[in-house]
Amino acid sequence: MPIGTLFLGAIGKDVELLQQALFEKKFYAGLIDGSFGATTEQAVIAFQRSAELKPDGVAGPVTLRALGLLGDDAAADPVTRLSVDLVSQMCVGAPLQNIREHLPNIQRSLIARGLQAPSTVLMAIATIHVESGQFKPVPEGVSQFNTVLPNGPHFAKYDNRKDLGNLGPDDGQQFRGRGFVQLTGRANYQRFGSLLTPPFKLEDAPERALESAIAADLLSLYLKANSSRIKAVLTSDAMAPMDKLAALRRIVNGGLHGFDAFAKSWATGAGLMGLSLADSLKAAALQPA
Structure with missing residues (x-):
């Protein structure tokens, strides 16, 4: 599986790979221990500055690719591409710390249930933006x-x-x-x-x-349970993109409360993924339940 977004507090083999890559480029001199602590964060920031990237200390897809840890095939995976920066632009006003804390659980849960298509990922993040406002349960x-x-x-x-x-x-x-x-x-x-x-x-x-992990699972389970309704919207030839977004919002909300924010968040995320609004709503984008 491709390396996902890494940041302060992360642990595991992917962090070891990050530390090794930073060591080889002479930005990291600490232990290769798989623990993303302050030393690793400072090394990431130093590398980002040298590569003229946003120096936020988060090893997202752009940073990982610059380090040679993420190929173009992984970049096509919408879940992997959910960096803190991308989500922060979709969820205007949400504290970065909340995104850093809860995004890994959301990514894990979506992947575990096969919900990795662009439409599903965009619906998940846009829903969180409208329902919580702060990117937290x-x-x-x-x-x-x-x-x-x-x-x-x-x-x-x-x-x-x-x-x-x-x-x-x-x-x-x-x-x-x-x-x-x-x-x-x-x-x-x-x-x-x-x-x-x-x-x-x-x-x-x-x-x-x-609880963060349970809330993430409840979100992905809800999307999974409603996958046939979502697919019906995406397969409709009679609906314009904004009509599809409205129908998708009703699946979660029952109405159109927060629709403008939902639509704006979706459109922002689609653009950041390099998709037009129409392409992000194509039926082929939804994996079968």
């Missing part, structure tokens, strides 16, 4: 859509939602939206908890949907 906030304002019980509008599998008071609060994709409702916590690896009763510990 977040709990749903109180709003007119879930609570009778100004003083009603929080999330009471969800309590008796049969379509969410809720059974009555306090289910709305307990199973409110959480994560990158805002998993909502008792039924969804039951269903997707059973699909995790290993499976467990997420409805018994719903707050765990805010």
Whole structure:
């Protein structure tokens, strides 16, 4: 598998390869130990400056390619190309530290489930941008859509939602939206908890949907579960690109809340991947479930 984006805190064989490449180019004099610490980060920055690259200390696709660690075939993999810099441009306003912390889990989860096509990757990142705003798993906030304002019980509008599998008071609060994709409702916590690896009763510990690795898996599982609906949108000859984006947004949101930000994020990411908006929405871009 191609080397993915590496940054402070990363460990493993890929970090060893990075350190060896930096050592051979005389930018690194530390131990080849597979631990991306401050010394490795400074070596990456020094190399980036010498190569006239953005000196952010993150060994993304451009830096790895300049070091001879990433070939052109790997560059075509959209998941591998999800650098901190690319995602930060898709998710304007998200703190870089959040992207650095959570992006590896998202990449791992997408790869594990075969969701590496450009359309799937763009949908994942654009969804995170709209649903969280900060590129981190977040709990749903109180709003007119879930609570009778100004003083009603929080999330009471969800309590008796049969379509969410809720059974009555306090289910709305307990199973409110959480994560990158805002998993909502008792039924969804039951269903997707059973699909995790290993499976467990997420409805018994719903707050765990805010853990980075679990939130990433819930996002990819949701996309996987809806792959036939996504494919139906992408295969439609009657829909213009913006109509397709609207339909894709409805698959996650049920409506068009945040659509402008979703569409802008998608279009930005497509451009950074060297794709036109139309090409990024081609049916052939989606791998079969």
